[in-house]
Amino acid sequence: MPEDLNWAIGGxxxxxxxxxxxxxxxxxxxxxxHVFTSKDFASRIRGGYTAYKIRTAVDPVESVxxxxxVLIALTQRTVDENLDELHEGSVIIxxxxxTTMQDLEIPExxxxxxxxxxxxxxxxxxxxxxxxxxxxxxxxxxNFPIENLDEALEKxxxxxxxxxxxxxxxxxxLGQEYVEENFDxxxxxxxxxxxxxxxxxxxxxxxGMGALAAGCRFYSGYPITPATNVMEYLTGRxxxxxxxxxxxxxxxxxxxxxxxxxxxxxxxxxxxSGPGIDLMAETFGLIATTETPLVIADVMRSGPSTGMPTxxxxxxLDMVLYGGHGEIPRFVLAPTTVSECFHKTIEAFNxxxxxxxPVYLVSDLSLAVTEQTFPPxxxxxxxxxxxxxxxxxxxxxxxxxxxxxxxQPHLPTDDGISPRTFPGTSGGAHMTTGLEHDExxxxxxxxxxxTDQVDKRNRKVETAKREEEWDxxxxxxxxxxxxVLSWGSNEGAMREAMEFxxxxxxxxxxxxxxxxxxxPDLSEAVETAEEVxxxxxxxxxxxxxxxxxxxxxxxxxxNKYNGVRFKADELAxxxxxxxxxxxxxxx
Amino acid sequence: MSSDVRFTDFKxxxxxxxxxxxxxxxxxxxMMKALANTGNDPDNTFVVAGIxxxxxxxxxxxxxxxHGVHGRALPVGIGVKAANPDxxxxxxxxxxxxxxxxxxxxxxxxxxxxDMTYVVMDxxxxxxxxxxxxxTSREDFETSTSPEGTKQSPVNPxxxxxxxxGTFIAQSFSSDSQRHAEIVQExxxxxxxxxxxxxxxxxxxxxxxxxxxxxDSLVDVQEEEGYDPDxxxxxxxxxxDAETEHQGVIYQDEDSxxxxxxxxxxxxxxxxxxxxxxxxxxxxxxxx
Numbered sequence: 117m118p119e120d121l122n123w124a125i126g127g128x129x130x131x132x133x134x135x136x137x138x139x140x141x142x143x144x145x146x147x148x149x150h151v152f153t154s155k156d157f158a159s160r161i162r163g164g165y166t167a168y169k170i171r172t173a174v175d176p177v178e179s180v181x182x183x184x185x186v187l188i189a190l191t192q193r194t195v196d197e198n199l200d201e202l203h204e205g206s207v208i209i210x211x212x213x214x215t216t217m218q219d220l221e222i223p224e225x226x227x228x229x230x231x232x233x234x235x236x237x238x239x240x241x242x243x244x245x246x247x248x249x250x251x252x253x254x255x256x257x258x259n260f261p262i263e264n265l266d267e268a269l270e271k272x273x274x275x276x277x278x279x280x281x282x283x284x285x286x287x288x289x290l291g292q293e294y295v296e297e298n299f300d301x302x303x304x305x306x307x308x309x310x311x312x313x314x315x316x317x318x319x320x321x322x323x324g325m326g327a328l329a330a331g332c333r334f335y336s337g338y339p340i341t342p343a344t345n346v347m348e349y350l351t352g353r354x355x356x357x358x359x360x361x362x363x364x365x366x367x368x369x370x371x372x373x374x375x376x377x378x379x380x381x382x383x384x385x386x387x388x389s390g391p392g393i394d395l396m397a398e399t400f401g402l403i404a405t406t407e408t409p410l411v412i413a414d415v416m417r418s419g420p421s422t423g424m425p426t427x428x429x430x431x432x433l434d435m436v437l438y439g440g441h442g443e444i445p446r447f448v449l450a451p452t453t454v455s456e457c458f459h460k461t462i463e464a465f466n467x468x469x470x471x472x473x474p475v476y477l478v479s480d481l482s483l484a485v486t487e488q489t490f491p492p493x494x495x496x497x498x499x500x501x502x503x504x505x506x507x508x509x510x511x512x513x514x515x516x517x518x519x520x521x522x523x524q525p526h527l528p529t530d531d532g533i534s535p536r537t538f539p540g541t542s543g544g545a546h547m548t549t550g551l552e553h554d555e556x557x558x559x560x561x562x563x564x565x566x567t568d569q570v571d572k573r574n575r576k577v578e579t580a581k582r583e584e585e586w587d588x589x590x591x592x593x594x595x596x597x598x599x600v601l602s603w604g605s606n607e608g609a610m611r612e613a614m615e616f617x618x619x620x621x622x623x624x625x626x627x628x629x630x631x632x633x634x635x636p637d638l639s640e641a642v643e644t645a646e647e648v649x650x651x652x653x654x655x656x657x658x659x660x661x662x663x664x665x666x667x668x669x670x671x672x673x674x675n676k677y678n679g680v681r682f683k684a685d686e687l688a689x690x691x692x693x694x695x696x697x698x699x700x701x702x703x
Numbered sequence: 704m705s706s707d708v709r710f711t712d713f714k715x716x717x718x719x720x721x722x723x724x725x726x727x728x729x730x731x732x733x734m735m736k737a738l739a740n741t742g743n744d745p746d747n748t749f750v751v752a753g754i755x756x757x758x759x760x761x762x763x764x765x766x767x768x769x770h771g772v773h774g775r776a777l778p779v780g781i782g783v784k785a786a787n788p789d790x791x792x793x794x795x796x797x798x799x800x801x802x803x804x805x806x807x808x809x810x811x812x813x814x815x816x817x818d819m820t821y822v823v824m825d826x827x828x829x830x831x832x833x834x835x836x837x838x839t840s841r842e843d844f845e846t847s848t849s850p851e852g853t854k855q856s857p858v859n860p861x862x863x864x865x866x867x868x869g870t871f872i873a874q875s876f877s878s879d880s881q882r883h884a885e886i887v888q889e890x891x892x893x894x895x896x897x898x899x900x901x902x903x904x905x906x907x908x909x910x911x912x913x914x915x916x917x918x919d920s921l922v923d924v925q926e927e928e929g930y931d932p933d934x935x936x937x938x939x940x941x942x943x944d945a946e947t948e949h950q951g952v953i954y955q956d957e958d959s960x961x962x963x964x965x966x967x968x969x970x971x972x973x974x975x976x977x978x979x980x981x982x983x984x985x986x987x988x989x990x991x
Contacts, residue, residue, distance in 0.1 A: 146991070315990035325986050331975035334786055336778075357980060358970040360785050365811040369778040372771065376782025379769055380749070380790065381973025384782070402772050492991075497983030502975065520716070538973045539767040539783070539790050545745045547715075547761045549770035558717060558762055 127190030137168025178608030252291025326461030532575030726903025774805030
């Protein structure tokens with residue numbers, strides 16, 4: 117008997133698949149079992165095929181596998197869609213009284229449990245509870261004590277009144293008893309319970325909770341799968357701390373509102389997916405050049421264009437690393453697990469404010485829709501430190517004014533970071549602009565000032581590279597010949613894959629990289645390994661390109677960025693100098 | 704806020720690069736007067752500007768200010784006001800910035816009714832790019848990109864605002880400096896989104912919508928007997944009047960409650976603790 121159970125409920129969109137699946141996931145979590153969920157879904161409100169899948173074990177589970185043990189099938193298509201995952205001994209629960217299910221053929225070797233879900237639900241008080249009857253039947257098939265469902269039913273139906281809760285409990289028991297009385301199979305599974313306390317949440321919720329922990333007070337966004345859940349989580353909670361969520365008319369507006377709130381001193385963020393990042397790219401450069409702290413979450417989905425909105429992909433790496441015209445200093449963080457979505461969000465706010473720079477927080481659909489169990493201590497609120505960087509009040513502005521008493525928001529400093537004043541601060545009034553500007557924030561095309569300001573902004577990144585830790589997460593055998601690298605949500609699947617590989621005698625060193633820019637130095641790990649494999653959910657290997665880039669032979673660089681083209685005589689001189697010095701040269 | 708602020712306190716030491724005679728000078732002076740007259744000072748004022756000749760205003764005024772990307776000044780202003788409702792937020796733009804590339808934001812800012820002021824310097828031409836037609840240009844207006852006229856209806860910004868649920872809709876003329884300042888002042892004092900379309904003639908590229916044209920044609924609703932800005936139908940008639948263009952406060956909903964009040968925003972969001980909220984673990988326990 118495997119240690120994990122893979123369970124699913126499937127039907128049409130509109131059948132209550134998600135809410136039913138989540139009730140079972142909560143019941144398992146409350147019974148002290150670990151849970152890792154996934155969803156098959158399409159971008160439609162009703163119809164089609166949708167499924168909520170749960171993998172559960174006593175030990176932590178961090179990935180999905182290609183195996184389905186217990187399936188509640190509300191439609192024939194649910195069985196068809198999952199034939200590859202079903203196996204000998206799999207249990208299929210269905211309602212043979214349903215006209216569309218009368219001809220269901222249970223594949224050979226599998227156990228069909230024909231349970232009159234609708235009739236039993238009506239006996240309990242209403243046909244609407246047929247999914248709950250199915251949950252009761254599934255409890256019996258998985259040897260999971262029915263009482264474990266009660267708390268989850270109370271949590272989900274408590275606000276509808278005591279009698280509704282009682283009816284649902286009764287419905288579950290009718291399903292359980294029906295299987296107990298009518299089928300005499302021995303089921304393979306035995307869902308042991310423990311005394312552990314777990315919380316169950318998904319990556320979008322973890323980002324939202326991280327934002328609240330980090331003092332985020334302003335969120336503006338435009339609904340888009342799979343990022344909407346961040347906005348829905350914050351709505352109704354951020355207000356408790358004096359903050360606000362504004363649903364904007366589009367992503368262009370969303371990012372500009374967040375920019376405005378950030379200029380006014382709020383910790384502000386927006387979240388979107390690839391199509392929204394495209395629109396926001398316009399304002400991204402403005403945020404960076406005005407040195408405004410802002411967190412932008414990209415919860416990736418399949419592209420390009422509208423792509424496959426409900427499917428997984430890590431295709432936006434190039435966009436977040438390089439997107440936008442001109443050269444834009446930025447940070448790119450990519451949480452590797454659901455709980456890391458929480459921690460990296462907090463870090464993102466700190467980096468944004470310390471370095472007065474936009475931060476991309478790159479998550480993906482897999483993290484967004486996966487509900488996963490964690491001990492509550494995983495989200496240690498006492499450990500949260502808020503670092504606001506150089507913010508000065510009215511008492512300190514005179515140290516940063518010029519001799520005409522004007523505050524200088526972009527004054528070049530050694531570390532590239534200049535103090536900022538929040539509006540309302542006496543003596544701190546200043547403008548800033550997306551045009552290249554001088555230290556006062558006013559437009560300039562002066563070649564020297566331009567160069568100074570570009571250097572200042574880039575120096576912040578250099579400071580961050582030096583001052584902060586840009587670690588990878590290391591797993592496996594540190595001396596293995598094979599090095600596997602990945603970023604984002606692949607960490608869980610890769611860690612479990614290593615167990616399978618180990619069984620086949622393949623030992624690997626695995627580095628999961630949550631910092632894309634700045635990023636840890638991977639060159640030594642790459643150079644000492646015999647084989648290097650980069651794992652990512654995209655077609656072209658965008659992170660692989662980054663790894664190859666970092667380990668390429670160094671070239672000399674001749675650069676010019678003061679707004680004037682190369683002149684032939686000057687260029688000849690630069691090249692000669694470059695050859696002579698063998699170091700980086702700046703025109 | 705101090706009471707002894709003069710309008711020149713809102714002036715920066717930077718000399719405008721607008722063409723001599725540009726309407727934007729008068730528009731900006733009126734804005735500065737209105738800000739001073741309403742008891743604001745540069746430290747509590749946030750000016751947001753877009754792109755175009757109008758966008759340069761943040762440089763010539765002294766206050767907290769952001770000069771952003773083309774057409775997106777209004778959302779920035781909304782964010783500023785949400786984060787700190789104590790700030791006086793003044794957004795400035797032109798007819799291209801506000802009614803072309805930013806038209807979507809304009810409609811939604813109007814209906815959102817945040818307590819802020821929006822001044823549009825409408826010269827019916829693209830000046831900074833040297834003379835192409837704008838969304839408010841007349842149908843027969845000939846420019847480098849419309850040699851035989853635009854062959855499109857001009858936008859009626861006041862009608863757009865009225866249809867979008869505007870609560871303060873006004874029009875002024877940059878050269879009628881006292882009236883212009885008064886109207887902007889009323890927009891600032893309005894509880895909600897105060898929108899003023901200001902005719903600010905372009906003396907270089909528009910030889911049709913000139914100072915003389917506006918001086919001769921504009922009728923002030925204030926001088927129309929019994930005109931009631933709180934009367935929606937009367938405002939609608941004035942705004943859709945094909946014969947006469949009006950200035951003044953054309954529509955004002957006296958019962959307007961700004962969005963920031965409706966969603967209960969009162970706090971300065973910049974003020975946050977040094978760690979997670981004290982009840983932070985409650986957020987975690989919600990997920991049991």
